[in-house]
Amino acid sequence: MPRPRKRDYDDLRRDLIDAGGRLLADEGPAALSTRRVAQATGTSTTAVYSLFGDKAGLVREMFVEGFDRLAAAFAAVPRTGDPLADLLALGDAYRANALANPHLYELMFARPVPEFRPAPEAGRRIRSTFDALVAACARCVEAGVFAEADPDAVAVQLNAMAHGLCSLELRGALGDAAEARAHWRRAFAALTRGLA
Amino acid sequence: MPRPRKRDYDDLRRDLIDAGGRLLADEGPAALSTRRVAQATGTSTTAVYSLFGDKAGLVREMFVEGFDRLAAAFAAVPRTGDPLADLLALGDAYRANALANPHLYELMFARPVPEFRPAPEAGRRIRSTFDALVAACARCVEAGVFAEADPDAVAVQLNAMAHGLCSLELRGALGDAAEARAHWRRAFAALTRGLA
DNA sequence: CGATGTTATATAACAACGTTACGATACTCT
DNA sequence: AGAGTATCGTAACGTTGTTATATAACATCG
Structure with a gap:
């Protein structure tokens, strides 16, 4: 050898x-x-x-590191008896992770390194962190907090909103931290009310 | 001279x-x-x-071109007597523009060219296209379609959702065109219901 | 234990990149 | 017509990603 x-x-x-x-x-x-x-x-x-x-190969590892941190942040969210509160806590964890690792968040979703484009295969790892969100949505549907719906479709909506808000906040379009938090609260209040 | x-x-x-x-x-x-x-x-x-x-200066022009196209797409949306329908049409225009110019959309909201980072000054032009959205939200509030709220805050929520959905769709995470359209319809149905 | 084969990694080169100095060109104005 | 200035082609500099080459370090066999 x-x-x-x-x-x-x-x-x-x-x-x-x-x-x-x-x-x-x-x-x-x-x-x-x-x-x-x-x-x-x-x-x-x-x-x-x-x-x-490759350089892209190195960046790919940083990319999966970003998703690993997000998965860890999700795993650290406790599961209480209140499915809606759990779901909102997941949203907060998503936001906190993005603000704590803005460069990794950018790497995950904004393509800042031209050499690296996330392979469709990398989608599977993304998917696995997405599943935590789907599960929380399913609990909300089962508990009757949300109207009957495909948890996957519900998760897409929450994911889109969370990413959209993060994107705006990291660009500084949501004002200071207090204003941003208010935007988050209002947005998820409206969306979850609409899903009920 | x-x-x-x-x-x-x-x-x-x-x-x-x-x-x-x-x-x-x-x-x-x-x-x-x-x-x-x-x-x-x-x-x-x-x-x-x-x-x-600069190279960044050239890219900046491409960046404002992206926003000009978005503004043109917004301007082409007719204003009917139904404020909610108008708002949803704005969302469709946003999506259509992103799908028609994916590379410009990426330039506007991701960061594919490391040399170029949108200046805070560029925010003003973004703001002017954002204002069309705010106006449509204000009409919904005035007409009683939405509950009393700051139109600016409402617009942020719709903007975040639209951008989040576009981001997912361009990444191929929303399935084929028909599925993606269904996601869009459901998401805005839920969000606007929650805003009512 | 020493020779051999295999791998890890430093050195140095390549083409292409963003940028700038310099000269020449082509235009406007007096 | 002449003078002056902005435009733009040529060529260079340093840095980038990448690769060929050469050296050094280890595992195995005699």
Whole structure:
């Protein structure tokens, strides 16, 4: 056999992904170059190519990291006896995650790195975080909080609203934090009332 | 005075903007380089810098072109006696414009060109197309179709929903055209019912 | 334990990128 | 007609993504 060196291998992978995230967060997408990432990790550009194949491959890992964080944020939302409150808490978690990791949110939904376009295959991982939302919607339907409807279709509506609001807020179109929170509250109040 | 040459000047401007649009639409953001644009227009990269200052300056023109098209699509929506129908027609126009110019839509609301970040000043032009939406919301409130509310806040909710749905549809997450249309209908039915 | 084969990674090169300095051209105005 | 200035082609600089090459480090076999 050749040269596994499994330990350092995984460490280097993580280091490169983390360095990419830091670069993206601190200096924006233009600073996310293979050289900068390699330099920040104390290695050379070749590492990116042997470990990820491409710059796009590295960015793809940062992309799934973004969805992993979102999934973690969703998983941390407790399930109480109130399905509607749970659903709204999911919305808050979505917003909090986007505000805490704006660069990853952008990477997930705004395509800031021209080399990287999320593959349709990546849709499956997105889907798995989406399922948490669908389940919460299903509970609302079962509990009679929402009118009889396909939970999947309901989830699409809430997802669209959440993403639309995040998009506006990150662009600064929702005013300060207090105003933004009010927009969120009103929007989900109206939408969930319409779904009842 | 210097060397106006107003005629060719404006023509060249338009040609460069159009070439950029074609390049972006046909080959994606990675192909949108000053050299490609200049070559497609039969000129050289310097033209971009003397006419727009920057690559970002050229992209900014494409950006406002996107909003001009959206404004034109909004302006083409007739105002009938039914305020709610008018509002929904505005939503359809928004969707149709996004599907007809997906690359411009991406430029307006995502961030496919790292060099270009919409200036806060550009917000004013966005605002002017947003105002058409606000006016339609105000008519719904006045007519009693919606409950008493700040038309601006209502418009934010509809805007967020529309953008969220467009974003999902352009990503292919809304199924085929028929399914997507059904999602749109259901989403706005629920939201406008909740606003009543 | 030393030789060998295989892999990981640094070095250096390539084409293409955004940008700028420089010169030449083509126009407006006196 | 002459003078002055904005436009724009040429060519260069540094940086980008990527790849070919070469070296170094490890696992296995003799």
